[in-house]
Amino acid sequence: AQTVTQSQPEMSVQEAExxxxxxxxxxxxxxxxxxxxxxxxxxxxxxxxxxxAYKQQNATENRFSVNFQKAAKSFSLKISDSQLGDAAMYxxxxxxxxxxxxxxxxxxxxxLSVIA
Amino acid sequence: GAGVSxxxxxxxxxxxxxxxxxxxxxxGHTALYWYRQSLGQGLxxxxxxxxxxxxxxxxxxxxxxxxxxTGGSVSTLTIxxxxxxxxxxxxxxxxxxxxxxxTQYFGPGTRLTVL
Numbered sequence: 177a178q179t180v181t182q183s184q185p186e187m188s189v190q191e192a193e194x195x196x197x198x199x200x201x202x203x204x205x206x207x208x209x210x211x212x213x214x215x216x217x218x219x220x221x222x223x224x225x226x227x228x229a230y231k232q233q234n235a236t237e238n239r240f241s242v243n244f245q246k247a248a249k250s251f252s253l254k255i256s257d258s259q260l261g262d263a264a265m266y267x268x269x270x271x272x273x274x275x276x277x278x279x280x281x282x283x284x285x286x287x288l289s290v291i292a
Numbered sequence: 293g294a295g296v297s298x299x300x301x302x303x304x305x306x307x308x309x310x311x312x313x314x315x316x317x318x319x320g321h322t323a324l325y326w327y328r329q330s331l332g333q334g335l336x337x338x339x340x341x342x343x344x345x346x347x348x349x350x351x352x353x354x355x356x357x358x359x360x361x362t363g364g365s366v367s368t369l370t371i372x373x374x375x376x377x378x379x380x381x382x383x384x385x386x387x388x389x390x391x392x393x394x395t396q397y398f399g400p401g402t403r404l405t406v407l
Contacts, residue, residue, distance in 0.1 A: 180334075213398075219381060221335075221398035267334060279325055279351070280396060282334035 178203045180270050182283035189258045190291050196243075197253045197286045199268030207273040210244065210251045211280065215265040224266070227251065229273070255288075263290045294318070296399035298384050304405045305374055313369040313402045317386030324367050325396060326359060329381040338382075341367065342389060374406045 179202045189195035201210070212224040227235045227244050234242050239259075243252045255262055265287050269280040297316040305311050317324050326338040337351040341361045352358070356374075361367040371378055381403050385396040 182334075219383075219401045219403075221383065221385070223395055223397075226395065269335075279327075279337040279340050279348070280335070281337070282327075284332070284334040 178205075178208075178270050178272070178281050180268050180281055180283035182268055182286050184286045185284070186287045186289070188289040188291055189255070189262075191258055191260060193258055194254060194256045195258055195288065197255075197266050197268075197288065199251045199253070199283060201249050201251065201268075201270050201281075203249070203270065203272075205272055205274060209271045209273055210242075211269040211271070212240070212242070212251075212253045213267045213269060213282075214262075215267065215285070216263075221267070225253065258290050260290050260292060263288055296384055296386050296397055298382075298399040298402050300402055301400065302403045302405070304407065306407050307376060308373055310370065310372045311374055311404065313371075313382050313404070315367045315369070315384030315386075315399060317365065317367070317384070318397055319365075320388070321386035321397075322364065322389040323387045323394065323396075324361060325385045325387075326367070326369050327383045327385065328353075329383060329401070331380070335383060338369070371404075374404075376406050379404055379406045 181200045208229045210227045214222045225237045239256045265285045267285045268283040299314045322343045324341045327335040339359045340348040356372045359369045381401040383401040385398045387394040387396045
């Protein structure tokens with residue numbers, strides 16, 4: 177079974193600075209998807225960014241980018257120019273690409289605080 | 293368009309009572325998922341529906357948990373004889389049946405508290 181590990185329960189960053197959240201995963205599959213979701217206090221999970229394992233190019237969405245290291249099974253999220261609204265729980269998630277829609281496997285999350 | 297909605301937003305119940313949690317997926321989404329988020333834990337998969345196929349129940353923690361999806365749309369998660377360890381946030385998500393683009397969209401969840 178696949179597992180996802182987020183080794184940083186909590187992180188903090190100064191407003192306008194850059195922060196990197198770590199995620200590692202364990203799988204024997206070669207084709208899969210990786211996601212970062214944000215969960216603010218409202219509880220609504222919001223997709224931040226996704227990466228297809230077969231793509232070597234790292235995904236980027238505005239201030240959010242990933243460092244995908246397939247051989248190392250690492251998928252870190254970099255947030256540039258941090259804003260107060262970035263404060264939330266961040267979850268890394270894995271989904272197999274082998275058989276259509278499948279449930280996500282989540283890490284335990286990293287709570288990000290943004291200091292004004 | 294409207295997102296995934298869940299009701300109630302919060303539910304407090306007494307140990308031993310049954311509860312029903314409702315999920316309204318995004319219109320046109322054929323896949324629907326239930327997850328549980330316990331305090332300090334990540335999200336744990338419970339059950340998955342895809343169209344008219346038999347649901348994937350592999351994540352249900354006990355036979356006290358069940359779910360149904362009527363007409364391929366609204367889903368109800370039922371917990372019988374609730375226990376204190378059932379206290380958690382229950383999240384529902386839906387997606388299109390498109391393996392390459394099946395981003396899961398989440399509802400705001402139901403916070404269940406079992407006293």
